[in-house]
Every structure is written in C-alpha cells, then in structure tokens.
Amino acid sequence: MIKHLGVVGAGTMGAGIAQVAALAGIDVMIYDINDTILRQALERIKADLKQGIARGKLSTEKMAEAIPRVHPRTSLPDLHSCEFVVEAAIEDLRVKKDLFKHLDAVTKTSAVLATNTSSFSVTAIASAVRKPDRVVGMHFFNPAHIMMLVEVVRAQNTSEETIRRTFELARDLGKTPVLTKDTPGFIVNRIARPFYGEALRILGENIATHEQVDRIVRTIGGFRMGPFELMDLIGIDINFSVTQSMYDQYFGEPRYRPHPIQKRMIDSGTLGRKTGTGFYSYEDKKK
Numbered sequence: 001m002i003k004h005l006g007v008v009g010a011g012t013m014g015a016g017i018a019q020v021a022a023l024a025g026i027d028v029m030i031y032d033i034n035d036t037i038l039r040q041a042l043e044r045i046k047a048d049l050k051q052g053i054a055r056g057k058l059s060t061e062k063m064a065e066a067i068p069r070v071h072p073r074t075s076l077p078d079l080h081s082c083e084f085v086v087e088a089a090i091e092d093l094r095v096k097k098d099l100f101k102h103l104d105a106v107t108k109t110s111a112v113l114a115t116n117t118s119s120f121s122v123t124a125i126a127s128a129v130r131k132p133d134r135v136v137g138m139h140f141f142n143p144a145h146i147m148m149l150v151e152v153v154r155a156q157n158t159s160e161e162t163i164r165r166t167f168e169l170a171r172d173l174g175k176t177p178v179l180t181k182d183t184p185g186f187i188v189n190r191i192a193r194p195f196y197g198e199a200l201r202i203l204g205e206n207i208a209t210h211e212q213v214d215r216i217v218r219t220i221g222g223f224r225m226g227p228f229e230l231m232d233l234i235g236i237d238i239n240f241s242v243t244q245s246m247y248d249q250y251f252g253e254p255r256y257r258p259h260p261i262q263k264r265m266i267d268s269g270t271l272g273r274k275t276g277t278g279f280y281s282y283e284d285k286k287k
C-alpha cells in the first residue's frame with residue numbers, strides 16, 4: 001500500500017480524492033494554485049466527514065485520524081516524496097500537459113503519475129513526461145468518496161506495472177477499478193453525453209422544464225439524479241469542457257455538440273453547486 005499520495009487540484013474532485021485517501025490511512029499532499037482554494041477544500045472535507053459522523057457512517061476517532069493526514073501545499077516540488085500522484089486540475093489540456101511537465105521534473109521516476117481527466121487523451125498528457133510508461137488515467141466519479149467505480153485508462157505507453165499499481169491503489173481506497181482504452185470520454189462519459197445533450201435540447205426547445213425532466217428521470221426512470229441535478233453537481237463549466245473536448249476529438253460529431261444554454265451559464269458564472277446557483281439554487285447550502 002502506498003504511504004504518500006499527491007493530489008493536484010483541490011476542487012470538487014481533488015478534495016474528494018484526498019478525503020478518501022486520508023480515510024484509507026494514506027498521507028496526502030494536496031496542491032493548488034492558491035491558499036484560499038486549499039482552505040476551502042479542507043473545510044469541505046471536514047464538513048463532509050462531520051456529516052458522515054452525524055449519519056453514523058464514521059467514528060469521531062476516524063475523522064480525528066484522517067484530518068491531519070491531509071497536507072495543503074501551494075508549491076508543486078513539495079510533492080517530491082509522493083509515490084503516486086493524481087492530477088485533478090481543471091479540464092484544460094494545456095494546463096494538464098504543463099502540470100505533467102512540472103510533475104515529471106519534481107517527482108521520482110518511480111512515481112506513478114495519474115490524471116483524473118474526464119475526456120482528454122491520456123496519451124497526449126503523457127507526452128509531456130520523459131518516461132510515459134508511468135502515466136495512466138485514473139478517472140474517479142463525483143462524489144469521489146461515494147462513487148465506487150474508477151476507470152483506469154491505459155495510454156499508449158502505460159506499463160503493466162503502472163496499471164497494476166493503479167488497480168492496487170483503487171482497491172486500497174475501497175473502489176472498483178475497470179480497465180478502459182484511451183478513447184475520448186472512455187466508457188462512462190461517452191454513455192453520459194447523450195443524457196446531458198438531449199436534456200439540454202429538450203429544455204432549449206421548450207418541450208419541458210428542467211424540473212420536469214429531472215422528476216421524470218428520477219421517479220419513473222429510477223435514476224438517482226436527473227440530468228440537470230447532475231450537471232449542477234458536476235459543475236456546468238467542467239461538464240461543458242468535457243462535451244466540448246469530446247466534440248472536438250470526434251471531429252465535430254453532432255451527437256456531442258455542446259449546447260448554448262451551458263455556454264450562457266458559464267458566461268454568467270452560474271456554475272452549479274460550487275457557485276451556489278446552477279439550474280437550481282443552493283444559496284442556503286453553499287459549500
């Protein structure tokens with residue numbers, strides 16, 4: 001079992017992954033570009049663990065042990081001793097390639113470098129690293145502390161040893177890893193695109209309101225959440241970037257065309273739960 005995990009990006013996913021790892025007994029160095037984001041991430045982790053206690057799913061001792069295992073960092077070289085790093089920064093290929101170039105320079109060559117990208121080519125991200133055999137996709141789902149599935153993405157040069165260690169970490173975190181090919185959106189996001197895309201078109205064509213669509217999908221379809229509730233949870237910006245990236249990577253395939261409703265929401269800073277408003281309002285429970 002690894003002892004030191006690096007997490008890059010302290011947003012929705014980075015904080016969730018750090019929380020799961022700390023609970024599993026792993027020391028976590030979590031890096032982001034500024035202090036405020038890191039402080040907010042720690043607050044979110046604490047609040048979530050407290051909720052776990054209130055629901056009887058976690059003991060106060062477990063929480064007290066987990067919190068000190070999360071070390072916030074604003075300097076990437078601080079991750080030098082990590083045996084495994086999971087990158088969960090914004091869904092922007094340039095940002096990710098740049099981060100991997102830096103991670104290549106500051107980490108030991110024996111460390112695995114994983115990306116939590118939802119849609120980009122892991123092979124393209126790995127091209128920023130001198131030994132791309134240590135780069136892999138490790139795609140967690142939101143909320144990372146609840147969702148069991150982790151897609152492990154084998155890029156063109158990923159070694160068997162890197163795949164083995166990624167499966168091992170996923171299992172140590174209590175997850176169920178599934179090996180996927182390095183195709184845009186892997187398995188789950190490919191299936192999910194029409195779910196969001198058609199829902200947005202239904203709304204755009206005034207066929208039904210977002211509340212109606214969510215209610216139907218939840219109550220009659222048996223889904224845990226409707227597409228609009230899910231987009232708010234994911235973050236409108238992240239969801240849009242993933243769709244845009246898949247649309248581009250499939251050379252303008254109309255099935256993946258992004259919708260102007262989401263673009264307008266991004267322009268107005270209406271990004272879902274993380275900003276307090278999306279398709280729904282969360283002002284009273286803003287994280």
Ligand SMILES: NC(=O)c1ccc[n+]([C@@H]2O[C@H](COP(=O)([O-])OP(=O)(O)OC[C@H]3O[C@@H](n4cnc5c(N)ncnc54)[C@H](O)[C@@H]3O)[C@@H](O)[C@H]2O)c1
Pocket residue numbers: 008009010011012013014031032033034037087088089090091092095099116117118119139140141142233234235238242274
């Ligand atoms: N939100 C989801 O449902 C979901 C699910 C699975 C995978 N993902 C993927 O996880 C990644 C992160 O998504 P998120 O929802 O956590 O996004 P987010 O917007 O909540 O957080 C992104 C974080 O990246 C940080 N960041 C930006 N540039 C950085 C840099 N150069 N170095 C370090 N940190 C930087 C930001 O400060 C922010 O804290 C994306 O690749 C996304 O596609 C998201």
